Each structure stands twice: as structure tokens, then as C-alpha cells.
Amino acid sequence: MGFSSGNFATMTLAAAAAVVVLAASTSPAVANPAAPSVPAGPLDITKLGARGDGKTDSTKAIMQAWKHACAATGTQKILIPPGDFLTGALDLVGPCTSSIIIRLDGTLLGTGDLNAYKKNWIEVQHVNDFSINGHGTIDGQGPLVWKHNQCAKNYNCKILPNSLVLDYVTNAQIRGITLLNSKFFHMNIFECKNVLVEKVTITAPGDSPNTDGIHIGDSTNITIKDTNIGTGDDCISIGPGSKTIRVKGSRCGPGHGISVGSLGRYKDEKDVEDVQVTDCTIVGATNGLRIKSYEDSKSALKACKFLYDGITMDNVSFPIVIDQKYCPNNICVKSGASKVAVSDIVFKNIRGTSNTPEVVTLNCPNNLPCQGVQLINVDVKYNKADNKTMAVCHNAIGKSSGVVKELACI
Ligand SMILES: *[C@@H]1O[C@H](CO)[C@@H](O)[C@H](O)[C@H]1NC(C)=O
Ligand SMILES: *[C@@H]1O[C@H](CO)[C@@H](O)[C@H](O)[C@H]1NC(C)=O
Numbered sequence: 001m002g003f004s005s006g007n008f009a010t011m012t013l014a015a016a017a018a019v020v021v022l023a024a025s026t027s028p029a030v031a032n033p034a035a036p037s038v039p040a041g042p043l044d045i046t047k048l049g050a051r052g053d054g055k056t057d058s059t060k061a062i063m064q065a066w067k068h069a070c071a072a073t074g075t076q077k078i079l080i081p082p083g084d085f086l087t088g089a090l091d092l093v094g095p096c097t098s099s100i101i102i103r104l105d106g107t108l109l110g111t112g113d114l115n116a117y118k119k120n121w122i123e124v125q126h127v128n129d130f131s132i133n134g135h136g137t138i139d140g141q142g143p144l145v146w147k148h149n150q151c152a153k154n155y156n157c158k159i160l161p162n163s164l165v166l167d168y169v170t171n172a173q174i175r176g177i178t179l180l181n182s183k184f185f186h187m188n189i190f191e192c193k194n195v196l197v198e199k200v201t202i203t204a205p206g207d208s209p210n211t212d213g214i215h216i217g218d219s220t221n222i223t224i225k226d227t228n229i230g231t232g233d234d235c236i237s238i239g240p241g242s243k244t245i246r247v248k249g250s251r252c253g254p255g256h257g258i259s260v261g262s263l264g265r266y267k268d269e270k271d272v273e274d275v276q277v278t279d280c281t282i283v284g285a286t287n288g289l290r291i292k293s294y295e296d297s298k299s300a301l302k303a304c305k306f307l308y309d310g311i312t313m314d315n316v317s318f319p320i321v322i323d324q325k326y327c328p329n330n331i332c333v334k335s336g337a338s339k340v341a342v343s344d345i346v347f348k349n350i351r352g353t354s355n356t357p358e359v360v361t362l363n364c365p366n367n368l369p370c371q372g373v374q375l376i377n378v379d380v381k382y383n384k385a386d387n388k389t390m391a392v393c394h395n396a397i398g399k400s401s402g403v404v405k406e407l408a409c410i
């Protein structure tokens with residue numbers, strides 16, 4: 001990778017020169033040239049020294065644009081025009097006194113040099129009123145580093161940088177862009193409120209490690225709409241502390257489906273409440289709609305008020321799953337005593353085909369049965385002739401209606 005310190009030094013000079021030029025052209029009467037001056041109009045990163053040649057390090061230019069925009073007032077626009085802009089960590093930290101729009105028409109390439117990251121790649125923190133839109137791409141260049149992912153062998157592994165992270169962000173929109181081949185998760189939404197992800201495409205190979213599409217945790221009012229996700233792990237995963245989550249008109253596959261969980265891995269996890277997944281298609285995924293919690297959950301929490309309505313399954317291995325005996329790598333104590341209470345879960349108008357006979361799996365704990373589970377108009381057929389469609393259900397209480405008899409297990 002062209003990520004030498006030589007590049008960095010050249011960049012610093014180029015960026016500094018560009019700022020002087022900008023400052024001179026837009027505000028000739030600046031008294032103190034050392035103070036950051038905010039040029040009028042959009043901040044085009046190529047005017048701040050970024051080079052779209054796929055190999056020059058453009059980190060400094062983008063950080064400079066962010067700092068200018070964040071310190072200004074009103075609505076500030078950062079332009080990333082067509083071109084391939086290589087960068088290391090981009091810590092887009094607030095609080096800001098402006099609203100910031102990043103217009104992304106080019107491609108951001110995350111360097112394969114892991115020393116260029118502390119934790120994540122593009123990390124937006126403590127910002128209100130923020131958006132990224134355009135037709136550009138956030139390319140994590142995962143193929144350069146996936147071989148360093150040891151998570152299949154070691155569950156407490158070191159994680160590789162996530163591509164786009166929103167932490168403590170309120171009122172944000174991510175629209176139109178593509179996220180490609182992240183090193184780890186493509187998007188991570190943590191402690192956020194009022195976020196809309198719309199018309200976004202997220203793509204990585206079906207066998208790429210831990211390349212979840214969008215993970216949500218400890219966040220409220222997050223909507224994912226008209227989005228197309230195909231990766232090597234969960235398309236969408238909804239972790240503890242998530243409330244009022246809407247997923248609509250979206251497509252998932254390949255991948256591990258749309259999951260709530262895993263719940264109960266850590267102490268002090270908060271409830272997951274009010275999740276709606278509507279009018280979505282799941283294609284060739286290992287799971288469709290899944291809720292999973294650790295068999296020996298470390299905290300007591302609720303997962304309640306979920307509606308799954310209008311879902312088409314196409315060759316999905318396990319279309320409907322509640323798995324409360326989740327125990328990856330056998331890291332948990334199989335006590336059989338869950339503390340995750342699952343209730344008021346409606347699966348409605350679920351149609352299509354499965355790639356195993358097991359269309360419905362409801363595996364709830366003996367000590368804490370799932371309550372208020374409803375299967376309404378569920379008709380998913382096994383796509384091969386050699387076996388019958390079936391449901392495997394333990395400790396699920398609720399009702400079935402309009403469901404073929406092999407699947408009507410409650
Ligand atoms: C929820 O978020 C959306 C943006 O996705 C926003 O338009 C709406 O006002 C928010 N709702 C509340 C109650 O804040
Ligand atoms: C279904 O998916 C499996 C992989 O999960 C694949 O091998 C198979 O070809 C697919 N079948 C159809 C009919 O698409």
C-alpha cells in the first residue's frame with residue numbers, strides 16, 4: 001500500500017498550501033493566518049490537497065474539511081468528487097456548530113495498512129444533523145486484510161476496523177451510497193437517535209468474515225429503507241438497547257439474515273423493543289428472520305413488540321428462527337436458565353421457499369417460555385422434493401392462523 005510517511009509529509013504541505021490559497025481567495029482580510037478560516041461555499045476535498053489517484057493519502061485533506069465545516073455555522077457541505085481517495089482513520093468528531101452534509105460521488109478507499117487505524121475507519125461521533133449522500137462508494141478494501149481475522153478461531157478476537165461508525169449521532173441520513181467490502185462491519189450505529197439509511201447498497205462476498213451490513217445498538221428511531229444488503233454475516237443485526245427500529249422495502253442476501261441479537265452476552269444490556277421489519281425480501285441467506293440470545297445470558301432483559309410483516313423468502317435455509325440456546329464456540333455454560341424474556345412477536349404474511357425443511361424454529365427456554373408468538377399467514381415451502389416442510393418448536397406460547405398445518409406449531 002502507498003501509505004508511507006513520505007506521502008504523509010507531502011500531503012501536509014500540499015494541504016497547508018491549499019488552505020492558504022483558499023483563505024486568501026475567500027477572506028483576504030484574515031488577521032491571524034494561523035486561525036482556521038472557513039471558506040464560503042462547499043468544501044471540495046480536492047481543493048484541500050486530496051488526490052483521487054487511488055494512492056495518495058487524502059486523510060489530512062478530509063480532516064481539514066471536517067474541521068472547517070464543524071467549526072462553522074449553518075449548513076456546511078463537504079464535496080468528495082469522482083476519484084479514488086485513499087485514507088486512513090477519519091475521526092469526524094463533534095460537537096459541531098453547523099449541520100454537515102458530505103456529498104460523496106467518488107470512492108473512499110480504506111487503506112490496507114492496519115497501523116493507520118486506532119479502532120474504526122470512518123467514525124462520526126457526537127454530531128447532530130449530519131448526512132452523507134451521493135452515488136459514491138465507501139470501499140473498506142477488506143480483501144487486503146480478511147486473512148488477519150481470527151474470530152472464527154478465537155471468540156474474543158481483535159476486531160478489524162468497521163467502515164462507517166456513528167456514535168452519539170442525532171438526526172442523521174445516509175442516502176444513496178454504496179458500502180463495499182468492509183474489513184469488519186460495514187456500518188455500526190451506536191447510541192444514536194433518528195437515523196435514516198435509505199437507498200444504500202452494501203456488498204461483500206458471502207464468505208467474507210464478520211462483514212455484517214448494519215449493526216444497531218443502544219439506539220432509538222433508526223429506519224433502514226429501500227436498502228440492498230448482501231454480505232458474509234448478518235445483513236442487519238439489532239443489538240441490546242435498540243428501540244423503534246424500522247426496516248422496510250429492503251433486500252437481504254447472501255448473508256445470515258435480519259437478526260435481533262445476540263442478546264445476553266454482556267452484563268447490563270438494555271431491552272430491545274418495538275422492531276418492525278416490513279415488505280422485505282431475503283434471498284439465499286442462511287437465516288431469514290432471527291432472534292438469538294445466549295443460553296447463559298449475563299443480563300436480564302426483554303425482547304418485545306416485534307412485527308415481521310410481508311416478507312418473501314427465496315431459498316433461505318432457516319426462514320423463521322427464535323434461538324435462545326445460542327452458544328457459539330461453546331463459550332457459555334449450558335445452564336439452561338435464560339434471563340432473556342421474548343414476548344409479543346408477530347410473523348405475518350411470510351411466503352416463499354426454504355433451502356432446508358426446517359421453516360420454523362422456535363427454541364425458547366424451559367424456564368422462560370416465549371409469550372405471545374403469532375404465526376399468521378405463513379406459507380414457506382421447502383424448495384426440494386426429498387423432504388417435508390416442518391416446524392421445530394419448544395416452549396413457545398401464542399397462536400397460529402392461516403398457516404399450513406406442518407408449520408402451525410403454536
Ligand atoms: C424518527 O426519525 C426520522 C428520521 O428517520 C424523523 O423524521 C422522525 O421525526 C423521528 N421521529 C421522532 C419521534 O423523533
Ligand atoms: C439455494 O442456496 C444454496 C446455498 O445456500 C445453493 O447451493 C443453491 O444452489 C440455491 N438453490 C437455488 C434454487 O437457488
Ligand SMILES: *[C@@H]1O[C@H](CO)[C@@H](O)[C@H](O)[C@H]1NC(C)=O
Nearest residue numbers: 356357358385386387388390
Ligand atoms: C429430512 O429432514 C430431516 C430433519 O432435518 C433429516 O434428518 C433427514 O435427513 C431429511 N431427509 C432427507 C431425505 O433430506
